[in-house]
Amino acid sequence: MSKTKLIGDTSGQNEEANTNHMTGDLQNVRATYRLNEKNYLKWSQFVKTYLKGKERLSHLLRTDPTPEDPTFNAWDEANSIIMSWLWDSMDLAISDTCMFLKTAKEIWDSIRRTYSKARDAVQVYEIKVKTSATKQGSKTMKCADDAAILKTFIEKDRVYDFLAGLNSEFDQVMIQILGNEEIPSLEETITLIWA
Incomplete structure (x- = not known):
């Protein structure tokens, strides 16, 4: 097995590591931690913890060395291994979206922007703004009937919002x-979740 110098951090200190061993370790990802559209927080925590344990977290958080830097080749080799592992730890449809990014940090940042809760909050806000801007216009309204329909719609919408915010441990009940x-009321839904 060949020995290769890999960068543990950007402080300039190199460490000896077995590249083949690192590759094998990074590719043995349990499928329960494979990134899909619903588990970004768990997946990202697993990735950060795992790479920190391998002294490679800096590849996701710091800027890359320049090609003129004497440590660049070792860094680039480790970066390629981490990129491959990141792709392997994602559902195929997700990894395809970031296959042509150049560094592990670019992949990490792209996935974070796409799947993090912060992005969800922005999308929810944008939808709420569009909904609030909706006007009746020239459409007529039969007061009692339309109010009852609207009340039912709002109640169902609250149930959907509540269910969408639950952790995966409640998937079966959901x-x-x-x-x-018939979709139950919000109160009935909460009771069913706690049962």
């Missing part, structure tokens, strides 16, 4: 609730 012909 499936049962959504499988009913």
